[in-house]
Amino acid sequence: MSAVGGTGARRVGRLSRVGTGLQVALTVALATTAVLLVNWLAARPGIRQRLDLTSTSENTLSTATSGLLERLDRDVLVEVLYRQERGPKAVLEADVMQRTMRMLQLVQGESGGRVTVEVVDTADPQAWAQRALELRVQGFGNGLVISCGDRRVVLDLDGDLAQFREGRTAAEGYIPPSVVAFTAEESLVEGILDVTRGDVLRVYFTSGSGEPDLSEADAESPEGYGQFAAGLRREGFELLPWSVVETAEVPPDCEVLMVLAPDAAWPDHQYDAVIDYAESGGRLVIVPASAASSLRRSDVPDLLEHFGLEVSEGRVAGGVVDPRTGRMLDGIAQCEVVDVLPQSLSTHPIVAPFREAGRNLRFYQAHRLRVVAQPKQGVAQNLITTTRNDLWVDAPTGPDLVGDLRYDGGVDGATGRIPIAATVQRPPLDGSEGAAGLEAIREVRVVGFGSLYSFTNAALQGASVLPAAVNWVADREHRIAVPPRDPDLRLMPRDDPSAMVRVTRFAQFQLPGAVALIGLVVWFRRTRGSRRRAALPKEGVSS
């Protein structure tokens, strides 16, 4: 009887254990599932929040890059070729490549599958050599190869992804090599734009009335427009002159028509042809001549007025502070230099990337160009929201219509903030035939800049606001190039040679030393305490 009872109890016990085990397993499974579910939910795009804590937002792609990736319509392959090399720059190169890889991961993630990043296996010399042969980059060191179909761009680590300064010996001792600028994002975007460039777009510029010839522009002389023209060609534009003498109408394959500083009046039918082209959904870039006399002779003021914009004959000027004496100067050429701070730029696609990247724009010898009438449909917008508030439009005087660059309230008008560039965007006139050249949406797009001199070789200095404007009127905002970023290199101070010594001593000796000392005190107190405790019972026994 008891044996039967014992067996039953054992069976109940076993069942109970199995039941408890199952309960535990179920609890663990449920809890794990809940964790996976919460994680899945937290990673959903609508819920997930990302905060870049770095001072220069180095883990966030610029707006222009994101825009480019969003509108990318071809597959791009980025291959990373990197082998750790020896030498004084090896650590810096590794840093740059690490940062580039982080940027590539962001690019890959934001491209919606359009950009693929592959790291070429550098551990296997044969595989490396084979791939280099396939890519036709034998002898190439470290960097990126960007491919789209047959098109390929190679970016060198040293030069394209970052600029280095070699180590050198100076009076205060050896100065190690350093990274001067990290330009990987800019180079990558330019590379992607290069390889994904579609068919060549034709940009015509008016000629025959004193306009500069962009097709043969001089790249050397300060007054030439060669760098500007080269920038447009890099963007995939073909620059062609349009002479009304040869063709009465704007050529049918014209994507963008540029009116650059005519200094004489056009024939009437040329003016009408330009208006007809624009009103049928054409794209115009208008920049007046710097000289007031040329501007007065030309049709540019009337053309701008047609689109609700107004250009002043006088140019914008402002006093200049002498850095040595602190005195305000006027009457000198520098008064015609207007620096526009990033926060003064509007959110228009032409200038937004400059604003985002914290880049100043500089205009020289600019006329005031502003919106005076909004179109019935569409919008006209000043590209610069504010400037310094002490600028004036310097009235041209005398037979040569030249300003004196001195402020005289009687003739120059009030001082204040003065707009220099504007855009107009509106539907074409009803019943007009679409501009044949552009395959984009039919829309009138006009950009006016108050200063042609800003786009000369002397003044351009790598600025890309006019190419950005041409890209915008051609409906290619996504191709607006990214200006270089602050490299955000945080180096140890060089002016104090003892700084490095103090930091290394602290990290290697002082901090561990302090911990060792406290540890000894703790050990000593514990040892003394345990001896005292050990001694207490003995005293008790002896007493």
Added chain:
Amino acid sequence: MIGAGVVFQREFAGLFRAPFTWVVLLVVLLLNGLLFNGYLTASGNVSGALDGALTGFSFWVWMVFLPALLAMRLVAEESRSGTLEYLLTAPVSDLAVVTGKWLAALAFLAVLGASSLSYAGMIQAVGGQPDWPAVMGTWVGTVLVAALFVAIGMLASTFTSTPLLAAFLSMVACVSWLLVPLLAEQALGYVLPFLGETAEARASILAAIRGVTANMDAFGHFQRSFRIGVLDSSEVVFFLTWTALFLFLTARSLEARRWRG
């Protein structure tokens, strides 16, 4: 909550009264100092050197050893000496005991990680400019990683009352957790041919399993957010939820001692 606070105070003070703790601190600081100096003198780059000290290879080595040693001391050693039974019969819940001990170990590792902040402070003092928001973000990330690994270590420690075995188990658990994606990838190589008939079916299974293992990849979660100075809500949720799960399981495991007898 109050119970967890009391346990935390007892354990945290106990940790700093033990010479063992100071030895660990000294060793870690010496090695971290060496590494930091190596990075700094090679490039002069403040951000790179701080990154190396805070999140370099050594950080992951410490994350395998230190939680295991702390968990061994907090759970298995108390279990062997019998003091754990007193604690478990005290008027505090098992979860409060587990939370208090976990918080103490975590606070110790946070203090240890803060040594890198002192390097940043020293750089600031001599005229350098550390990127403080990014450095603090990375430090928060190291604390979250430590939270997860201490929780894993504590769970492993509850399975035995032999301290050395507990430490070994904790290390194995932490290493396994770090190697989850790699191990899964290896295992998949063997079993994938049997999982689906067509290549497409196998690819979809592979993608699903990779999705799950990627979700559990602590190293990946840390590297793509905190390490580069990014605070990502989904990564924070990852560390907090898995930590909570392991703490919950630790509490259940301790509770099981009662009915195991």
